[in-house]
Each structure stands twice: as structure tokens, then as C-alpha cells.
Amino acid sequence: MTEINLEKSTIRELNEALQAGSSGDKFSVNNTVGKHALSVGLTTKVDVEINGHVGYYCAGMNQQANIIINGNAGPGLAENMMSGQVRVTGNASQYAAATAHGGLLVIEGDSSSRCGISMKGVNIVVGGNIGHMSAFMAQSGCLVVCGDAGDALGDSIYEAKIYVRGKVKSLGTDCIEKEMRDEHKKELQQLLSQSKMSHGVEEFRRYGSARKLYNFDIDQVDDY
């Protein structure tokens, strides 16, 4: 285990060390004090444990790495992640996993607004609640919410799937509740197990696109 203390090392030194890591290498990062752009652009299967709160864009564009944050995360957590796994034991701020293409993001606490905005294949599991406009223009992947969802969930959603266990304050334009078929239950079960969440799949409801806005139609103009 290599320890990197951000009281002594710069962000550049941290990221250089993590980016140079080989698969199986283990790192622990301490004294983060909310710094930005930590553990970004990793490309190998390193294990990174970050102890403390982190600022913007932690784990941005992650590929393959397994990153655990023991604390809260600022805006843009795991933005544009491609693969690997990112886990936050606390809460996450706005735009978690924005535009992310793959991998798994687990937020044990709550996630603020626009969680999964423009997501493009990532799977996100949130232990608590999510804020408004989450999964806005979500293209593909799954957003699992074990708590409640805020206003305008899944507004202008494309082919992403949303599973919510609690209440949904309101659905966004073109987002509707959909039937929970066996393949969805199986997919959800797998995501809950991977995320170490113990809820039963039957407690969740599924939401997705009505596909009415896919091609411009003047008669739908009031929906925008």
C-alpha cells in the first residue's frame, strides 16, 4: 500500500503516481480537505482509497480503477467515467456521473441534483435520495435510487433505465413509469448485489422514455 498525503504532495504528484500505477497496486490518499480533480484519468485496475472529503471531479474519466472515497464528494464525481468502480460512503453533490459511459458508481448517501445527467452507459446506485432533474437527457445505463427522487426525474430521457424504491416527486417530460419485467428484476438484483445494497427488487418501480420526443413534432411543442 502506497500512502499519499496531500499535506505534503501536490495534486499533480498524486495523479501522476496513480496514473502510473499497475493493476493490483494499492494506494491510500489522506488529508484531501476537499481538493479538486483527485484521482482523475486513471487507466489501470489500481485500488485507491481516499480518506476525507473531495472537491470537484474526483475520479473523473475513470477507466478500470476501483476508487473508494470515505467521505463526501463535490460536483461532477466520476464524470465521464468509462469503466471501473467508484464508491462514496457519504453524499455526492451535483452532476454525479455526468455523461459517464460505463462502470459502476455507488453513492451510499444522497446525491444532489442532476445525478446521471446525459449518462451514456454507466450504472449508478444511490443508497439515499437524489435531487431534481436527475437523469436529464440520460442516454443509456441504469440509475438505481434506493430512497426518493426529486422533481423532473428523467426529463427528456432516451434509453436509460431508472429504478426508484421510494417516492418520485415528479417525472420530467417524456419520462413514464414502465412495467417491471423479469429481465429488469434480474438486472436490478445484480446491481443491488454489486453495490452491497440489501433491498428487495420488488420494492422498486421502473421509469424510462415514452419516446415521444425522439423526432420533432410540432404537436408536442408544449411538452418542451
Add this chain to the structure above:
Amino acid sequence: MSKDNPTLIESATFPRHVIAEIQRAAKTGIYDIRGFGAKRDIPTFDDLVFLGASTSRYPLEGYREKCTTEVILGNRFAKNPIHLKTPITIAGMSFGSLSAQAKESLGRGATIAGTSTTTGDGGMTPEERGHSKTLVYQYLPSRYGMNPDDLRKADAIEIVLGQGAKPGGGGMLLGQKISPRVAQMRNLPEGIDQRSACRHPDWTGPDDLEIKIQELREITNWEKPIYVKVGATRVFYDVTLAVKAGADVVVVDGMQGGTAATQDVFIEHVGIPTLPAVRMAVEALQEMDMHRKVQLIVSGGIRSGADVAKALALGADAVSIGTAALIALGDQSPEFDDEYKEIGSAAGFWDDYQAGNDPAGITTQDPELAKRLDPILGGRRLANYINVLTLELQTLARACGKSHVHNLEPEDMVALTMEAAAMAGVPLAGTNWIPGKGGI
């Protein structure tokens, strides 16, 4: 007044094209979406002229005395700034809006001419990377096809906040152009209208942008120059904020800048012309003592070496061309006039880039149409065109006695109209009067 009947007077308020648009809107119920750029008459670089050398200045000999054109972009923070042979670069245009052959042609042409080309919405194609010696990777709000591997393959990164054709608007790629390959790259179903977001999904202002730039630099080892591109509106403040956020290069795109598909009302009524935008950007850089330290690239309606020279004389470090580059490849060619007529247009008027049925095979995803553009020939044409612009630029610079094109300055020019004098900040010809700045 009609040529055939002098008693018929056409309305200045309701000329025929306005009447036709009202009739079209009433029939279809949808606004006009089109490509190309602003078509209205606005002050341009044509309204400026150079004061060639005479008794008080001496010129340089054409073809004999050196007038260099090399430009370095991005040497503020990036470890590997870009070195170009000419200050004329190719603007960002997407695979999706353009065919793969067109993108390859742009890469080939730019490489022959010693300049850079730029990706667009939808990501980087292997053809484009393979044929472009210097490739700028656009980081756009939609993040379609955004991939950190491609980011690392790029020579520079351009964060797009807006473009001149539609500042404050996103993009659209209509369903007819969403081929299987385009759909796969953008992670969306085939045949749907793809909306490109109008703002970035993971920040909301200039303070956030500073952190975003830090993240991109961390991911690319601080090697790549970071450009920030804005559509020309509140240019002074936008350039100031981009520099404050840490940009190596600022790109300002005037309202004449082209687009693949946007509402006509956006193209014609939002943003300011390139002419005042250059001056405002330079003033912002000078006020921060960052002129020539953060490079300025100007685009929007650049057509000739004269346009390039005037932009540089006002203080730009380089220019970008988009529409003119497509015309060099064969867009608007009279060769296709019969086919343009079949689809209700004509060579020189074609602007339905969104439709996907481009007779020249450039703004299409139809494989049969796309085959019409030979990328090798297209690349050669583009390189010829850039070389002509560069020669014209040198001709004007030598006439003003400059041994490097960056030595051109506002003092080398006067304006032919009061509007241009005010916008460009150079005197009206025959006076020393700059409207708004005094003089007589």
C-alpha cells in the same frame, strides 16, 4: 420596382423572401432549420483597407524578402504547444454533420498545408486522427463520443462554450443523418433527432470552468494546450473570464460562423459580427497584459487572405475557417447545379446541410453521395486554398513592410464606413476619427 412592370413596387418591409417565409411557416408550423451561416448584410473585414507602405514606411520585396507565417499556440501552461506553418486553421466540424470522407479531406488538407484541424460533436474518428498531423479535440456540452483515450491522442483540447452561428444554443443532428455508425458513436438510437446540449452538464460558470480545465490538464499530464471557444456576444467579458479560468488559447467565433443545422432565427439574430469581436477580444487580452501570451483565434466568415490579414492586424494570432473550407472541398460547386435545382436550391445558395442529401457528398451520411468526394482530391483542394490565403496574407503584410504576419497592426488600416471604424477601432479613411474614441 419590377424590371418588367415599373408600376409594381416591392415592399422593403415585406420583400419576396419574407413573404415566402411567412407562407412556409403557415404551411408547415415549424421554424426554418438550416445550415451555413448568417446571410444578412453586416459590417465585415471588407469595410477595412490597408495603408500600404510609402514615404513613411518601406515595403518588403515579394518572393525575395522573408515574411514568415509560423504561429505557436498554447505556450501559456501546456508542455507541448502547437507549432503551425500558417495561422489559418480548420474549425471544428463533426463527423455526423460531415461524411467520413469530408473529415478525412479536412485532415489531409490541413496536414499538407501545415496547419491543424478540429473534431466536432460526436468524437474523434480514426480516419480523422490518422490523416491529421495536428488535431484539436473539441470538448462539447453533449460529450457525444467523449473518450479520455481520444483526449490523450489529441494535440490540443478545445472546450466549446458556444459558436458564432448560435451563441446560447446547442446543436441538432436530424434523424435523417443518424446512420448506424453515427448512432453508435453517440450512444443513441438510429434515426432520432439528436440534440446537443447548449451548456456543459457538469459546471455552471467561470469558477467551475477553472476547475474543469485543471481536471483536463491533470488527465492529459499538462501536455495539451487548452482552448476555450466562445460565440461572439459579450466578448470582452467572455475572453477575460476564459483567461482567468486558465485557457492557453481563446477562440472567438463571430456571427458569420457556419453551422450544420440551427434555426434560421438563431443564425441571423444572435451574436455580433466578427469585426467588432476581434477588437473586443484583443482589448480584453491587452487589459490583462495577456495579449500574445494567451493566443487569440478568430473565426466567422473568413474567406480570403485579406480577411486573415485584417484579423491579424487587429490583434488575432490565428484564424479558423469552416464554411470556406467546405466550399474548397466542393460545396456549392456548379458541377452539381442540376441536382441542387432538383432539391429546390442552386449552387451558391445551398444551405440545407441538415437534410443529408448534399449533392456534393460533404454534409451527408448517405454512402452513395459521400463517395462523390475523393478525400485525396478534397485534401489537395483544401491545401491549395489555404496556401492561396497564406500567400495573400503575406502579400499584404509585405506591402505594409512586415517581416512576420503578426507584425501587422491596427495602425496599418483604415475603415471605409463609420460602422466599421467604430467596430474595428480604426480611423475612418481620410480622417483620424474613430467613432467613440474622439479625433477629427
